[in-house]
Amino acid sequence: MRAVNYGLLLLNQYQPSRVSCFVRKIMSGSDHSSGFDQPRLVVKKVLAKPQREGEGAVVRRSIGRSELKNLDPFLMLDEFAVAPPAGFPDHPHRGFETVTYMLQGAFTHQDFAGHKGTIRTGDVQWMTAGRGIIHSEMPADEGTQKGLQLWINLASKDKMIEPNYQELPSEDIKRAEKDGVEVRVIAGESMGVRSPVYTRTPTMYLDFTLKPRAQMHQSIPESWNSFVYIVEGEGVFGVVNSSPVTAHHVLVLGPGDGLSAWNKSSKPLRFVLIGGQPLNEPVVQYGPFVMNTQKEIEQTIEDYHYSKNGFEMAKYWRSQ
Numbered sequence: 486m487r488a489v490n491y492g493l494l495l496l497n498q499y500q501p502s503r504v505s506c507f508v509r510k511i512m513s514g515s516d517h518s519s520g521f522d523q524p525r526l527v528v529k530k531v532l533a534k535p536q537r538e539g540e541g542a543v544v545r546r547s548i549g550r551s552e553l554k555n556l557d558p559f560l561m562l563d564e565f566a567v568a569p570p571a572g573f574p575d576h577p578h579r580g581f582e583t584v585t586y587m588l589q590g591a592f593t594h595q596d597f598a599g600h601k602g603t604i605r606t607g608d609v610q611w612m613t614a615g616r617g618i619i620h621s622e623m624p625a626d627e628g629t630q631k632g633l634q635l636w637i638n639l640a641s642k643d644k645m646i647e648p649n650y651q652e653l654p655s656e657d658i659k660r661a662e663k664d665g666v667e668v669r670v671i672a673g674e675s676m677g678v679r680s681p682v683y684t685r686t687p688t689m690y691l692d693f694t695l696k697p698r699a700q701m702h703q704s705i706p707e708s709w710n711s712f713v714y715i716v717e718g719e720g721v722f723g724v725v726n727s728s729p730v731t732a733h734h735v736l737v738l739g740p741g742d743g744l745s746a747w748n749k750s751s752k753p754l755r756f757v758l759i760g761g762q763p764l765n766e767p768v769v770q771y772g773p774f775v776m777n778t779q780k781e782i783e784q785t786i787e788d789y790h791y792s793k794n795g796f797e798m799a800k801y802w803r804s805q
Contacts, residue, residue, distance in 0.1 A: 520702040525711065525741035526723040529553065533564055533714075533733045541571030547714060547735035549636075556710050556737060557763040558686045560636035560775060564714070564733065567630050572623035575804050577796070578614035579785050580644040580775040582637045584690065585610045585622070586671065586757075588716065590630030596620035597802035600650060607655025609671055611682055615639070615646040617788065617795030621804035633714070633757065637686050640764050641777050645795070651682050665699030665748075668692065673760075675703060687762040694755045695720065695748035703758060704743040711738045711760030713746075718754035721747040 531553045533545035542565065547553065549561035560581060567573075585592065591605040597619045604610050605625075612618070624630045639646075653671070660669045661676035670680045673689030680690075689709075693701060705711050713722055713736040719729040722736055725747055730736060738744060748754040767777045774785045784794075792800040 520745065521704070521741060521743040523741040524723060525705065525738040525744045527713075527727065527730075527736045528739040529737035530730060531735045531737075533562075533735060538563070538565075539567075539571065539573035539576075542567045542573060543571075544634075545733055547733075548712070553735065553737070555638075555768060556712060557765065557768075558638040558688075558761045559710070559712070559759070560638050560768070560770070561634075562636075562714060562735065562759075563634045564716075565630075565632055565634060567624050568628060569624045573621065574623065575619055575621045575802075576773060577617065577619045577789055577799070578773045579617045579789075579795070581614060581639050582685070583610075583612045583614065584633075584635040584637065584671075585612070586633045586635075586690075586692075588631040588633065590628065590632075591625035592622055592630055592632065593625040594620055594622055595804040596648075597798040598648065602652070604652065605655070607658065607669075609653045609658065609682075611651040611653075611672075613639070613646065613649040613685065615644070615648045615795075617799075618648045619796070619799050619802065623804075633716075635690070635759065636775075637684075637688060637761065638764055638766075638768065638775060639686060641766055643685055644776060644781075653680075653682065665696035666701045667694045668701075684761075686764065689758070689760045691758045692755070693746070693758060694753055695746065696753055697748055697751050700745065700747040702743060702745045705738075705741075705758075705760045706762070707740070707742050709760045709762050711744070711758065712736060713738065713744070714757050714759070716755040716757065718748065718752050719750050720754040720756060721749055 533547035535543050538544050544563040544565045547562050593603045595601045603625045659678040661678050668675045669692040671690040672680045672682045675691050715732045719731045771782045788794040
């Protein structure tokens with residue numbers, strides 16, 4: 486999978502002047518300003534609950550549950566913690582993208598087009614399933630392997646494109662640090678640095694770590710939907726006097742021009758801030774297939790069953 490031509494990766498569809506992040510240290514008195522004319526507030530909070538997936542694997546799902554079926558253009562967010570022999574053996578996808586971000590350990594990917602490789606702590610794989618892919622995702626090391634997997638919908642015009650991969654090893658992910666705030670820019674822009682990842686559905690994906698008593702203020706394009714997922718610690722989001730929220734919660738953000746966050750605790754706070762341009766199209770999902778109409782889903786099931794229209798190589802392929 487690492488045989489990727491990084492020269493072909495395009496920049497995100499951002500206007501740099503609209504996207505910025507600034508940080509301050511919290512001094513002896515609390516800083517109540519957000520720095521935004523219309524700060525984004527938390528409008529919904531959902532605890533990611535464990536459920537079984539794949540073979541013997543357990544994930545914490547937040548987006549994709551009955552409480553939060555989707556958040557256009559996002560279809561699902563799982564935090565996984567998997568130890569061998571559990572994993573996610575051969576399974577298909579069509580009509581969307583998967584973004585796998587390793588927090589700890591390593592996962593090996595194989596697919597029926599001959600791609601194979603391993604992503605390790607801090608690495609990202611951005612897979613466009615497009616018209617069809619069958620792949621496996623299995624732990625590469627002993628012990629527990631942890632990460633996040635996000636599903637991003639594709640517009641109807643892009644659902645049947647050829648599959649594609651963008652992979653960033655950890656050392657190639659741009660980062661910045663100031664006044665107790667560190668950000669890793671997986672997609673989009675923050676603190677003056679930009680990711681080279683091309684997002685077919687315009688997307689930002691930022692991994693923030695705030696030291697105790699640090700705060701950050703990140704602008705978000707006003708037309709986009711956005712959310713926070715807390716990986717570690719507890720933080721205050723939206724307005725400084727709101728209640729702290731702990732790990733494994735997804736926070737849906739309301740309208741506005743940016744998010745403010747504060748770490749008032751004595752331990753580090755780590756969260757991802759993810760936003761995307763809504764597609765405003767019908768979503769019809771059948772497991773790993775996401776299309777716009779029931780007829781397209783029925784066609785996808787037929788294509789998969791008879792190994793055609795993008796699934797031709799599925800007939801004889803099995804992961805090793």
